[in-house]
Amino acid sequence: MTNAESSAAVEIQSLTKRFGNFIAIDNLSLRVDVGEIFGLLGPNGSGKTTTLNIVSGLSKPSSGTVRVLGYDVTRDTRKVRGALGVVPQETALYEELSAWDNLVFHAELYDVPRSGRDARIAAMLDLVQLSDRRNGRVSAFSGGMRRRLALARALLHDPALLYLDEPTLGVDVQSRRAIWDYILDQKHRGKTVLITTNYLEEASVLCDRLAIIDHGRLVALDTPATLKRRYGDVVLDLSTDPPPTPALLQQLAAIAWVTGVQVNGSALRLTIAGDDHAVGHVVNFVTQNAELRTINQREPNLDEVFLSLTGRALRD
Amino acid sequence: MSLAYDLRVIRAVAVNDIRGSLVDRTFTILSILTPINFLFLMILFVLSGGQAPTAVVLQDNGPYAREFVAAMERSQSFIIQETTAARAQDLLRQGRIVAIVTVPANFDADVQSGTPIDLPVVVNNLNVDFTNDIRRAVPLSITSFYGEEFPNRVVVKAAETDLQPRDTNYIQYLSVSILVVGLMLGGLLQAGSNAAREHERGTIKELLLSPAARWAIETGKVVGAAVLNLISAAIVLAVVTLVLGVRPLSFSEMVGFSLLLIAMFVAFGTLIGTLARNRRTVIPLSMGTALPLFFMSGAFGPANWGSPVLAAIARASPVYYGIAVFQFAFHGFTTTPSSVVANTLILVGFVIAAILLSAFVLRHASVAH
Numbered sequence: 269m270t271n272a273e274s275s276a277a278v279e280i281q282s283l284t285k286r287f288g289n290f291i292a293i294d295n296l297s298l299r300v301d302v303g304e305i306f307g308l309l310g311p312n313g314s315g316k317t318t319t320l321n322i323v324s325g326l327s328k329p330s331s332g333t334v335r336v337l338g339y340d341v342t343r344d345t346r347k348v349r350g351a352l353g354v355v356p357q358e359t360a361l362y363e364e365l366s367a368w369d370n371l372v373f374h375a376e377l378y379d380v381p382r383s384g385r386d387a388r389i390a391a392m393l394d395l396v397q398l399s400d401r402r403n404g405r406v407s408a409f410s411g412g413m414r415r416r417l418a419l420a421r422a423l424l425h426d427p428a429l430l431y432l433d434e435p436t437l438g439v440d441v442q443s444r445r446a447i448w449d450y451i452l453d454q455k456h457r458g459k460t461v462l463i464t465t466n467y468l469e470e471a472s473v474l475c476d477r478l479a480i481i482d483h484g485r486l487v488a489l490d491t492p493a494t495l496k497r498r499y500g501d502v503v504l505d506l507s508t509d510p511p512p513t514p515a516l517l518q519q520l521a522a523i524a525w526v527t528g529v530q531v532n533g534s535a536l537r538l539t540i541a542g543d544d545h546a547v548g549h550v551v552n553f554v555t556q557n558a559e560l561r562t563i564n565q566r567e568p569n570l571d572e573v574f575l576s577l578t579g580r581a582l583r584d
Numbered sequence: 585m586s587l588a589y590d591l592r593v594i595r596a597v598a599v600n601d602i603r604g605s606l607v608d609r610t611f612t613i614l615s616i617l618t619p620i621n622f623l624f625l626m627i628l629f630v631l632s633g634g635q636a637p638t639a640v641v642l643q644d645n646g647p648y649a650r651e652f653v654a655a656m657e658r659s660q661s662f663i664i665q666e667t668t669a670a671r672a673q674d675l676l677r678q679g680r681i682v683a684i685v686t687v688p689a690n691f692d693a694d695v696q697s698g699t700p701i702d703l704p705v706v707v708n709n710l711n712v713d714f715t716n717d718i719r720r721a722v723p724l725s726i727t728s729f730y731g732e733e734f735p736n737r738v739v740v741k742a743a744e745t746d747l748q749p750r751d752t753n754y755i756q757y758l759s760v761s762i763l764v765v766g767l768m769l770g771g772l773l774q775a776g777s778n779a780a781r782e783h784e785r786g787t788i789k790e791l792l793l794s795p796a797a798r799w800a801i802e803t804g805k806v807v808g809a810a811v812l813n814l815i816s817a818a819i820v821l822a823v824v825t826l827v828l829g830v831r832p833l834s835f836s837e838m839v840g841f842s843l844l845l846i847a848m849f850v851a852f853g854t855l856i857g858t859l860a861r862n863r864r865t866v867i868p869l870s871m872g873t874a875l876p877l878f879f880m881s882g883a884f885g886p887a888n889w890g891s892p893v894l895a896a897i898a899r900a901s902p903v904y905y906g907i908a909v910f911q912f913a914f915h916g917f918t919t920t921p922s923s924v925v926a927n928t929l930i931l932v933g934f935v936i937a938a939i940l941l942s943a944f945v946l947r948h949a950s951v952a953h
Contacts (some may be wrong), residue, residue, distance in 0.1 A: 278628045325793075326792055326793065345694060346795040346797070347795070349793055350795035354789075356786070356789045356793070358789070360785070360789045360790045361785040361786075361787070361790075362600065362785075362788050363605070363785065364607035364785055365600075365604070369603075373600050374790070376592055376595075376596035377596065377790070377794035377795075377796050378794055378795065379589050416624070423791075483824075546662070583720050
């Protein structure tokens with residue numbers, strides 16, 4: 269199904285999508301390489317699902333081009349769909365049917381050869397640990413089981429590109445971990461995985477690269493580690509007695525390594541761009557001016573990165 | 585993407601829809617019961633509206649008086665009840681009859697002697713339709729009586745040439761039309777529900793994301809709904825043929841045209857369901873589509889006998905051709921200027937157009953953005 273000449277799994281160039289006067293995607297360009305897990309991050313309404321609807325041929329671009337595995341999505345839509353495995357946000361399973369029958373129906377739709385089809389279905393159910401529930405009606409499944417079954421369905425026709433829209437939305441912690449393992453396993457099998465998520469931890473754990481989209485525009489595109497470093501190398505959470513004075517805050521902000529100062533009562537959060545030497549210098553400075561009660565050093569998280577890049581929280 | 589693959593998709597979608605409908609019984613039962621309910625409703629309408637319940641008070645029991653009552657019966661306009669004058673008044677007061685026709689004393693003697701007779705007719709003229717039936721049918725019965733008993737006295741007679749080999753009464757004609765509306769309602773509701781259910785449950789995304797051709801998906805939906813629709817079609821056909829006693833001239837034509845009409849109506853139902861995306865919208869939309877189409881498409885008589893404007897509108901309706909081919913299968917006549925073959929081809933065209941239109945709508949169906 270794939271076009272062997274292309275090394276890009278997805279290539280989006282100058283993509284714009286309008287709904288009347290509303291611009292959902294604004295001149296977006298990005299490239300997803302074969303074999304990587306690529307995340308699209310953005311708040312609701314940022315344009316990430318619209319982007320992926322266009323990638324999967326469900327929606328037509330207003331302008332720009334999108335190529336999937338070398339195929340133009342507007343011209344070779346059926347080839348693109350055949351090469352794509354999708355786990356939509358709303359799991360979209362036939363609830364009145366059993367897990368097995370859902371997969372049989374999917375196999376028919378995706379023209380999975382009859383010889384070996386049953387073995388393939390059994391293997392997929394085994395992969396997502398639903399073999400013992402193969403004949404159970406989906407309506408009786410938990411949210412996590414449905415999500416796993418949807419994943420098995422998306423993998424059934426052995427797609428070159430897997431697209432998961434909010435793969436762990438509404439599932440319990442145990443199922444979330446299991447789904448992460450399946451996704452990482454796909455990468456090890458050489459598949460390309462494209463995910464959208466609101467969970468920064470998920471993006472951080474899974475994605476090789478992340479594109480942050482806001483108001484239909486690409487705000488940032490890099491590895492999770494690099495994106496975090498853009499915000500700062502270290503975040504220090506301190507509490508002091510007495511609470512930090514305005515003069516102290518001013519002095520801290522003037523230190524070259526300090527890129528951010530936030531205060532809430534006696535709690536002080538400092539963002540530092542620098543190594544352990546810089547951290548030590550800043551901590552010393554604080555202890556000279558106030559009694560240090562607690563201290564916690566950590567890496568910046570993607571929530572903070574997102575806020576700094578877009579000026580709003582991810583779930584606004 | 586071969587034809588064999590498309591056929592497999594059609595089969596898979598059809599089987600999937602049938603299984604889903606059998607589990608989701610509420611809408612399936614509704615789809616079966618609604619056309620049957622409508623059939624009975626229309627039968628009641630036919631039975632109640634076809635003939636006027638009339639009391640006949642015989643004050644003379646002679647052979648001419650008896651023959652006059654027989655002439656009234658032959659007119660097929662009355663449901664006659666012979667009774668006394670007092671009882672007839674009671675029935676009229678109670679609203680159980682439309683009119684009282686009294687055959688006066690000395691009727692036979694006056695007929696023989698040629699003495700003018702005043703035939704008392706009391707009408708409850710609260711409904712002009714029934715009143716006009718009485719006004720037309722009593723003089724008709726008198727003429728019929730004279731034509732039968734004194735052929736030499738009636739010098740002007742209609743020399744009738746029948747176009748059809750046999751007469752078709754109102755019930756026989758209307759029952760066939762009702763059959764069509766039964767198939768229409770069943771098809772629209774069943775197929776509309778199946779198509780809308782995909783949108784309600786979000787499973788449409790599974791279909792839209794697949795590489796299957798849109799026309800194959802829609803055809804599969806049509807086939808699935810058609811199979812389910814056969815249940816209500818069989819019941820409606822059984823009621824018309826076995827209960828009402830309206831038998832087809834050609835059984836094979838009846839079956840063939842039934843299948844064609846089922847295919848057409850489920851194709852339109854699929855289109856409605858694909859557009860509506862919600863089963864609660866499908867029901868009023870199906871009813872709202874079916875009833876006007878039924879009434880304007882020659883349900884009570886050939887549409888071309890009505891106003892030219894309505895006839896022109898009717899010719900754009902698939903129901904017009906559906907009623908025409910069914911009347912042909914049952915009674916052997918055509919109710920349209922076009923031939924049965926032409927009507928059949930037009931219906932096939934409607935089926936293909938509905939499937940292609942559904943596929944077009946599905947192709948352009950937007951999903952969550």
